[in-house]
Amino acid sequence: MAAHAPTTTPAEPAGAGHPPTRTPPDEVARRSRREGRAYRRAPYVYIAPFFLLFGAFGLFPLVYTVWISFQEYRLGGGDPEFVGWDNYVWLFGSPSFYNSLWKTLTIGLISTVPQLLMALGLAHLLNMNMRVRAFFRVSMIVPYATSLVAATLVFASIFANTPGGLMNVVLGMVGIDPINWTNGNWTAQIAIATIVTWHWTGYNALIYLAGMQSIPKDLYEAASIDGAGRFRQFLHVTVPGLRPTILFTIVLSTIGATQLFTEPFLFGNGAEGGALGQYQVLTLYMYNIGFEIGRLGRAAAIACVTLIIVIALVLLNTGLAFLRTRDKSQPLLRRRRGASSKKVSR
Amino acid sequence: MHRFRSRRAVTAVAALGVTSLGLAACGGSSADGAGPVGTADPDEAVTITVDSFGGIFANYEKAGLLDQYQEEHPNVTIEYSEVQQESDYWTALATKINSGSGLADIQPLEISRAALVASQQQDVWTDMLQTPVADQLEEETDAAVGAVTTQDGAVLGLPTDAGPMAICYRSDKLEEAGLPSDPAELAQQITDWDSYESVGEQYAAATDGAAWMDSVGGYYRVLTSVEPVRNYDEEGEPTWESNDTVRPSFDRAAGAAEKGLTAGLSQFDPAWNTAMNTGDFATIACPAWMLGYIKQQAGDENAGNWDVLPLPQQLGGNWGGSFLAVPQDSPNREAAVELAAFLTSADAEADEFRQGLAYPSNTAAQEQTLDVTDEYFNGAPIGEIFSTAAQAAPNQPLGVDDGAIDQAIGDALTAVEANGVAPDEAWQLAVRTINDTVG
Numbered sequence: 001m002a003a004h005a006p007t008t009t010p011a012e013p014a015g016a017g018h019p020p021t022r023t024p025p026d027e028v029a030r031r032s033r034r035e036g037r038a039y040r041r042a043p044y045v046y047i048a049p050f051f052l053l054f055g056a057f058g059l060f061p062l063v064y065t066v067w068i069s070f071q072e073y074r075l076g077g078g079d080p081e082f083v084g085w086d087n088y089v090w091l092f093g094s095p096s097f098y099n100s101l102w103k104t105l106t107i108g109l110i111s112t113v114p115q116l117l118m119a120l121g122l123a124h125l126l127n128m129n130m131r132v133r134a135f136f137r138v139s140m141i142v143p144y145a146t147s148l149v150a151a152t153l154v155f156a157s158i159f160a161n162t163p164g165g166l167m168n169v170v171l172g173m174v175g176i177d178p179i180n181w182t183n184g185n186w187t188a189q190i191a192i193a194t195i196v197t198w199h200w201t202g203y204n205a206l207i208y209l210a211g212m213q214s215i216p217k218d219l220y221e222a223a224s225i226d227g228a229g230r231f232r233q234f235l236h237v238t239v240p241g242l243r244p245t246i247l248f249t250i251v252l253s254t255i256g257a258t259q260l261f262t263e264p265f266l267f268g269n270g271a272e273g274g275a276l277g278q279y280q281v282l283t284l285y286m287y288n289i290g291f292e293i294g295r296l297g298r299a300a301a302i303a304c305v306t307l308i309i310v311i312a313l314v315l316l317n318t319g320l321a322f323l324r325t326r327d328k329s330q331p332l333l334r335r336r337r338g339a340s341s342k343k344v345s346r
Numbered sequence: 347m348h349r350f351r352s353r354r355a356v357t358a359v360a361a362l363g364v365t366s367l368g369l370a371a372c373g374g375s376s377a378d379g380a381g382p383v384g385t386a387d388p389d390e391a392v393t394i395t396v397d398s399f400g401g402i403f404a405n406y407e408k409a410g411l412l413d414q415y416q417e418e419h420p421n422v423t424i425e426y427s428e429v430q431q432e433s434d435y436w437t438a439l440a441t442k443i444n445s446g447s448g449l450a451d452i453q454p455l456e457i458s459r460a461a462l463v464a465s466q467q468q469d470v471w472t473d474m475l476q477t478p479v480a481d482q483l484e485e486e487t488d489a490a491v492g493a494v495t496t497q498d499g500a501v502l503g504l505p506t507d508a509g510p511m512a513i514c515y516r517s518d519k520l521e522e523a524g525l526p527s528d529p530a531e532l533a534q535q536i537t538d539w540d541s542y543e544s545v546g547e548q549y550a551a552a553t554d555g556a557a558w559m560d561s562v563g564g565y566y567r568v569l570t571s572v573e574p575v576r577n578y579d580e581e582g583e584p585t586w587e588s589n590d591t592v593r594p595s596f597d598r599a600a601g602a603a604e605k606g607l608t609a610g611l612s613q614f615d616p617a618w619n620t621a622m623n624t625g626d627f628a629t630i631a632c633p634a635w636m637l638g639y640i641k642q643q644a645g646d647e648n649a650g651n652w653d654v655l656p657l658p659q660q661l662g663g664n665w666g667g668s669f670l671a672v673p674q675d676s677p678n679r680e681a682a683v684e685l686a687a688f689l690t691s692a693d694a695e696a697d698e699f700r701q702g703l704a705y706p707s708n709t710a711a712q713e714q715t716l717d718v719t720d721e722y723f724n725g726a727p728i729g730e731i732f733s734t735a736a737q738a739a740p741n742q743p744l745g746v747d748d749g750a751i752d753q754a755i756g757d758a759l760t761a762v763e764a765n766g767v768a769p770d771e772a773w774q775l776a777v778r779t780i781n782d783t784v785g
Contacts (some may be wrong), residue, residue, distance in 0.1 A: 049508050076440025076459075077466025094639075161610075162617065183764035269615060272753065276767070276775070277758035291437045293750045293783050294462070296444075 016243075068300035075294035087301035097302070099277050100285035102308075103189070107264075107281060108257030111193035115247060119201050120242075123208035124234050137209070140202035152195055154265040159191040159267075180266065188278045195263045200256070204249050211245030212238055247321040254317050258310045259283055284307050354536070381668045383477040386680035389421060394495045394682050395448035396426035398436035400576030402506060402668060403428050405703040411694050415685060423682060432456050439506035441471055450672040451610075451682040455503055457667045459491035460579075460750075461744040463502055472672040472679060473500035485710045489741040494669050499590050503669025504690040507704035509633030510735035511571050511663040513542075513642060517724060518651040519628045523552040528653045538658050539569065539598065549628055549758065561629040562599050564757040566611055568631035569595035570665025571739070578745035584784070585779060586751055596755060596776075600769035610763055619643045633665040634705030634732045641702075641722050656724035662738025667707055712736060744774065747784040754779040 069087055072078035091097050095340055143151070158166045159181040170176040181187045215238065223233045239246075261283040264273055271288035273280025282302065290299025295324070386392070398401055403426040406412050412424050429435050431539075436459060442448040449470075455463055461469070474480060483501060491504040517527035525548065526532045527771040536542045546558030559565050569575050571589040578584055602608055609627040611618040621627055622643040632640070632654070640652060657663065671688040672679055688694060693704035696714040702722075706709055706712050718729030745751075758776035761767040767775070 074445050074462075074466065075437070077462055095778060096782055160617070180764060181759070269612070272757060273756040275767060289783065292753070293747075294431065294440065295783075 011056035022331055041144075067304050068122045068297055069304050071297045073296040073300075075125045075291060075296055077294075080297070083297065088305075089296045091301050091305060092296060096277060096280070096285060100273075100280050103273070103277070104258060104260070104281040107189050107193055107196075107260065107279065108254070109249045110189060110249075111260075112253040113258055115201050116204060116246070116253065118197070119204035119207055119249070120239070120246075122201065122205040123212055124238060126205065126209050127212045127238075137206065140205050140283045142202065143199050144203040146199075147265060148199060150260045151199060151262050154196045155198075156193065156267055159187075159194075182274065183278070185276070185278045188267070191269055192260075192263050192320055193278055195267070196257075196260065199263075200253070204253075207249055208242060208245060215241035216298075243321070247318065248323060251314050252318050254313050257308055258306065258313060261287070282309075356762065362611055367405040367612040372541065381476070383472060383679055383683055385478050386678075386684055391421045391423075392681045393423045393425060394452065394678055394685055395450040396424065396452045397435075397439070398426055398454050398457075398731055400430060400668075401428065402454050402704075405698060408693075409694075409698045409701050409703055411689060411697065414780065415688055422685070423502045424685065431503070443467065451657060451672065451676045451678045452686055453671050454506065455494070455669045455671050457490075457493055457669070457744070458749055460669070461582075461626050461746050461748065462663070463671075464494050464496045465746060466499060468496045468500055468502065470673060471502040472674050472676075472683065473502065474504055474683070475499070477687075479504070482687055482691060482708075485692055485708045487707065487709060487736075487741075488670075489664070489739065490667060492559040492741065493744055494671075496710060504686050505691055505707035506668045506670055507635065507666075507698075507738055508707040509632060509635055509655050509664050509666035510705065510732040510739055511568050511633050511657055511665055511670075512728075512731050512735060513568075513629055513655045513657065514632040514636065514723070515629040515653055515655060516625050516627075516651055517653040519553075519556075520549070523549050523556075523628075525568045526596050527653070529653055532655055533658070536655065536658050540564050542658060543602055543605070543607060546629075547600075547605065550606065553604065556609040557654060559602065559614050559629040560609055560627040560675070561611050562603040562608045562763045563756045564601040564606065564631045566595055566755065566759055567665055568657070568663060569598055571665050571742075572657065572661040574740045574742065576689065577748050578743045580743050582743065582745060584747070584751070586780070592755070593773070596773060597769060599759055600772065603759065603763035603771070610762055612760070623648065632663075634728070637720065637728065637742065638703060641706050649722045650724055652722065653724045654720070654728055654731055656731050657735065658733065658736055662735040662740075664736070664742075666724065699729070705736075707779060750783050751780050753785070 055195075066078065070082060072083045072086070073080040114343070122140065126140070127132065130136070161178075161180045161182055162170070163178040164170070165178070165181070167181065167200060171177075173181065179187050181191050219237050219241070220233055223237050228236065260281050264279045264281055265271060265285050266286070268279065269273055271280075271284045271286045271292055273288075283306070286299050286302040286306065289302060290293050401411070408428075408753075412426075416422055429438075436456070439449075439453060467722065469707075474483060482504065484504045490508065491501055494502045496502065515532070520532070521527040526535065532547065534543050543558075549558050550556060570591050573595070575585065575589055576591055577586040579589070597619060604631065609618075609621060611621055611627070620643075622630075622640055623645055625648075630636070630640075637654075644652065669692060672682045672686060676682055692706070692708045692710035692714065695704070695708045695711040698704050698710070699706055699715050702716055702720065706715065712733045715729045716733055717729075719725050720728045754776045757779070758767075758772040761772045762769050
């Protein structure tokens with residue numbers, strides 16, 4: 001939608017260029033102005049339903065949350081009472097907040113990084129010529145299509161603390177003692193990161209696969225003529241060509257990691273995130289304060305701070321990736337553009 | 347994230363948002379439901395809706411009380427829905443109260459929420475003293491009625507059941523370990539908490555380290571339930587940090603965990619449920635309602651393997667209990683109050699307990715059921731055991747943040763049990779968490 005359209009003076013009326021007909025000229029001008037107005041308004045009318053719904057279900061909750069974050073407001077009791085910045089002061093003095101920030105970061109890292117690397121590798125394999133390719137591609141999406149709740153419950157029994165838990169049995173085969181998965185600090189985080197990785201790897205692999213298929217084939221031909229093997233092709237053709245796609249998945253994963261909720265919530269059967277807060281990520285902390293402790297004002301403050309953190313992280317990631325793109329891949333991109341234009345001219 | 351290209355559209359939608367915000371803020375509670383409640387018209391057809399948790403209404407249905415009431419009152423239809431977890435139920439209920447709509451005609455309230463309800467929801471619920479069924483409250487204990495009494499003296503619910511405490515144990519496992527399995531003989535060995543733990547050490551020694559208690563949290567619960575105060579004093583001030591209940595009980599429970607007497611399970615976790623069947627622990631602090639839970643989880647194959655032991659030193663404690671509350675805004679208030687009164691009457695509650703369901707809060711019903719025994723628990727005289735425990739139970743003052751305090755202390759105990767954190771350090775952790783969340 002053109003944002004500035006209504007603010008600028010109306011452009012030449014649509015019919016102004018036509019020679020005058022039998023109707024008086026001012027009448028023509030008026031009618032065409034009217035048509036012009038309707039024409040210009042139409043897009044706004046078409047797009048209005050989205051904005052009305054967005055206003056009701058997107059923007060209003062956002063504004064309302066900001067408002068609540070300045071109130072003392074208990075779940076199930078009393079009216080909100082204005083307290084200024086108290087909730088934010090409390091939040092930045094709360095050790096649990098810093099713990100949850102740290103856990104969000106560590107779980108985010110140990111789930112996102114292996115996930116994206118594995119997705120890249122899988123996409124590369126899927127991009128090769130192989131038998132029953134469709135089967136492998138479809139099976140990639142199966143974890144993503146599986147109910148997260150069901151999957152988490154299955155993983156919770158795989159990572160059960162008892163010696164009979166599947167993971168402990170497997171570890172027992174290589175002589176490792178049973179691990180107390182949910183109560184350990186890193187073990188709990190690794191278990192949760194495993195669920196996240198399992199759920200999203202295939203999804204990201206398919207996005208990478210789509211990106212790979214848009215890389216011109218002649219780049220690979222040129223590379224193989226230059227004597228580059230499969231791996232070098234992957235490193236020097238596929239990865240640089242995928243930069244925009246990788247950037248996209250990094251942004252999505254960052255948002256996803258910051259909003260991680262279902263996996264730790266179900267893994268620990270509540271929002272405490274373990275007895276020592278081993279996996280109490282930001283959203284879990286927010287839920288704990290808001291709906292278990294019942295302090296909605298404080299929970300709203302956490303929500304607002306989380307939003308700012310998400311925006312900051314996305315900007316940071318985008319900025320970093322952009323810098324890298326500008327530093328390194330400029331010549332390649334130019335080369336690629338040259339290659340594809342050559343293709344067109346052929 | 348939502349991105350905008352038009353500043354004008356943002357302003358317009360923001361204005362819309364702020365307007366609806368103002369509208370939402372206006373939809374507060376109404377005061378017109380506060381007056382006295384009359385009797386329901388017996389000829390007018392009425393559907394009473396109920397939103398419940400934790401099997402309260404499932405039990406009424408099992409006991410035949412709902413059918414009985416609808417037969418006696420042909421104009422009444424009862425429709426109930428129920429969730430298992432009280433925490434889920436409470437979140438949904440509290441959200442409805444905050445938004446000002448959506449409550450059913452009858453909503454049960456759990457006793458751990460009573461302090462919050464009594465201090466902050468006096469405009470939401472019907473004062474039962476202002477209804478024709480007010481007399482029935484005289485049969486209830488001061489502790490139960492006091493829990494839902496507001497500062498102005500309004501009583502916001504009718505007590506449904508009580509949770510007097512005892513100890514349930516696996517008599518078969520004790521016998522295998524060479525310990526007395528008969529409750530009378532066992533009671534001679536377990537004369538206080540110290541001997542309860544030392545018998546546990548004998549059990550562990552005889553069974554190659556099998557767990558004596560189900561969980562450190564359950565032990566802490568029974569220890570605190572018999573004391574005159576818990577987290578708050580009579581004036582409603584939090585005293586948990588320094589009183590004679592919380593810290594000593596914490597230390598004792600943490601000590602039992604360090605001795606390896608606990609099974610390392612979290613109550614109501616799937617693994618804990620399974621352990622009831624397999625006998626991975628020998629004893630469990632059990633309020634009256636736990637008996638039904640044990641039967642369900644341990645299954646028919648364990649009938650006769652369980653028994654019930656009263657707490658040592660004739661101590662009594664209470665864990666749990668609920669109230670039936672009727673919203674002031676309910677369109678069927680009169681009929682709902684009458685149904686709630688029927689379900690919590692002495693006859694109905696006694697009936698329920700005789701059928702092996704909830705234990706009555708109503709003292710008249712407790713007297714009627716002194717002779718009740720339970721075959722599943724080796725014919726234990728549970729009517730007598732729980733009645734004695736209920737009478738000995740202290741009238742503990744409740745507080746608004748009991749839930750948050752109990753949660754933090756429970757977490758700290760788990761840290762001792764599962765993470766090997768030293769009790770002192772775990773206590774400091776709990777203090778910090780509580781001051782952080784409650785302060």
